[in-house]
Amino acid sequence: MRSEQARFLGIIEQYQPALWRLVNSYEADPGRREDLFQEIALGVWQSLPRFRGDSSERTWLYRIAHNIAISTLESRRRRDTRELPMPDSVERVGRWSDPDRVLVVEERREAMLAAIQELAPVDKQIIVLHLEGLSYQEIEEVSGFSESAIASRLSRIRDRLTDVIRKQEVRK
Amino acid sequence: MTPTDELRQLWQSDINEAIDQRELMRELERRTRNFDRMNRRRDFRDIVAMLVVAVVYFWFAVRAGTTFERVADLWLVVFCGWFIFYLRRYAKLSRKPVPEQTLDVYRQALVERYDGQIRLAKSVKYWFILPMWLGQMLYDIAYWVNGGKNIKFVMVTIFVTAVNALVWWLNEGPAVRYLKRKRRELAVLVGEEGVAK
Structure with missing residues (x-):
């Protein structure tokens, strides 16, 4: 049990930034992100005893995270989208210290994030996996779609996101 | 810098947030x-x-005045057991799918949970209404065989049949329509349709 817990915390520690980015791509409401993160962490914790190393840890984790995110959205839709209270107990900490850089990058990133949040779920999953640096083969392993389907979707989504960022820069 | 590099750099520039691990475990x-x-x-x-339902009907069966009534009581004991067994078995089948499946298989599994509920509602006539109606009718016939009034027998038959017909209609009509609408909404939400493999 102890080693299982250490393993779990190791995975969470290692993938925490990626998981937060994934959560942000699904959840526009900052108050609900914490809850979604915890749902994903719970899914990882419960699935860990079944993990036999048939796939890489990374692809296994992304499958769980995306699937839990989708089913959490579905459950919320059924529960009549009311605001969930954010637990006070878990502390979140921002790590950047240069405010100018934060502002410039943040605006462009926010524009991209908003565009990603509006994508259809399948497109969102594929682009998030791609932006996290997974190869086409790994994305195929996670999503179950063929490499050619992934490539054609990615090309279209990339164009759309690039366009959104350019427009945001022009507006400035 | 390619568009991919640019997007990836921007994406990964997200402010990292840390979570207290001990609090997370708790x-x-x-x-x-x-x-x-x-x-x-x-x-x-x-x-x-x-257990309560089985014991009550079993007690009725022991105290029954005629064989016909005893058969009706035992029938309802068996039916209640069957009903709970069926619902529990179905509940196990309709649990959320395990999340480590590929995304497309998981999406299909989510949608198929609604298919399962639709099948359950459509088959209610076989696993609920028919055995329930037969048990109630056995009771009614037992009453008539033991010299009950014809008019009461007919009235009870009509009432029992009408109530069961209403339950049947509610399941196969409004319930199935509601589930189908929810299924369509879910399919749109999870992007189940139109995914090129």
Whole structure:
């Protein structure tokens, strides 16, 4: 049990930034992100005893995270989208210290994030996996779609996101 | 810099947020405990309900004045057991799919849970209404065979049949339509349709 817990915390520690980015791509409401993160962490914790190393840890984790995110959205839709209270107990900490850089990058990133949040779920999953640096083969392993389907979707989504960022820069 | 590099750089520039691991573990253990407690309570409730109903009808069967009444009581004992067994078996089949499947298989599994509920509602006539109606009718016939009034027998037959017909209609009509609408909404939400493989 102890080693299982250490393993779990190791995975969470290692993938925490990626998981937060994934959560942000699904959840526009900052108050609900914490809850979604915890749902994903719970899914990882419960699935860990079944993990036999048939796939890489990374692809296994992304499958769980995306699937839990989708089913959490579905459950919320059924529960009549009311605001969930954010637990006070878990502390979140921002790590950047240069405010100018934060502002410039943040605006462009926010524009991209908003565009990603509006994508259809399948497109969102594929682009998030791609932006996290997974190869086409790994994305195929996670999503179950063929490499050619992934490539054609990615090309279209990339164009759309690039366009959104350019427009945001022009507006400035 | 390619568009991909640019997007990836921007994406990964997200402000990293840290979470207190000890608090996270406490929260997960709390959620797991609540989930286990909820399952235990549901199991306990089902089993107690099954036992109470079975004992009551069994007691009626022991005290029954005629063989016909005894058969009707025992029929309802068996039916209640069957009903709870069927619902529990179905509940196991309709649990959320395990999340480590590929995304497309998981999406299909989510949608198929609605298909299962639709099948359950459509087949209610076989696993609920027919055995329930037969048990109630056995009671009614037992009353008539024992010298009950014809008019009361007919009235009870009509009432029992009408109530069961209403339950049948509610399941196959409004319930199935509602589930189909929910299924369509889910399919759109999870992007189940039109995914090129």
